Amino acid sequence: MTWKTVYIWYAVIKENSMIIIYHCFGGSHSSVTAAAIHLGLISSDKTPSSDEIMALPYFDKTTDHDFGSLRFMGFDDQNNAVYVLGKKSQSDRFSNVLMGIAELLSKKDEVVAVNTMGRVNWSMKLGGFTSRRIGAARFGRPVVLKGTQKAFWELVNLVEMTKFKILNRAQ
Numbered sequence: 001m002t003w004k005t006v007y008i009w010y011a012v013i014k015e016n017s018m019i020i021i022y023h024c025f026g027g028s029h030s031s032v033t034a035a036a037i038h039l040g041l042i043s044s045d046k047t048p049s050s051d052e053i054m055a056l057p058y059f060d061k062t063t064d065h066d067f068g069s070l071r072f073m074g075f076d077d078q079n080n081a082v083y084v085l086g087k088k089s090q091s092d093r094f095s096n097v098l099m100g101i102a103e104l105l106s107k108k109d110e111v112v113a114v115n116t117m118g119r120v121n122w123s124m125k126l127g128g129f130t131s132r133r134i135g136a137a138r139f140g141r142p143v144v145l146k147g148t149q150k151a152f153w154e155l156v157n158l159v160e161m162t163k164f165k166i167l168n169r170a171q
Contacts, residue, residue, distance in 0.1 A: 018080040018166055020112045027086020028062035029128050030116035033148055035073040035082050037159045044156045050145045060131055060141055062086055109169060114162050119154040123147025
């Protein structure tokens, strides 16, 4: 995370909005899909097609350089900034770091870190590994797309719970 990112983060929080960070292992599949659902980039009313999923920013496009970097996805309808993050095997330790920085800025109540890994199925893991880690997108991408479609409703549920949590914090 660069100082520029921290400054932008602080500036966004300063305007009474929140920062939502969806994070997963690679920051390329489940976190991107959840953030897209949150922002309305894909409908939460129906399972998206493979083409709709592939059109999402950052979906199956993460490089080694992207790990540990917050990537901006957009602002939601409440002017909250939504980011995605790939954290590799850092598990919830990365959430602790993010929340620690927020606490240092006296903004802990204005940051929500959402771990999407609990919604990741084996197809997503295998396809994501094959596509991103091995670099065989031709073989891994169809598998991760099917896995993402299978996990879609669980991701929708996670986003709905996150929005409810944000609504409760705002009151």
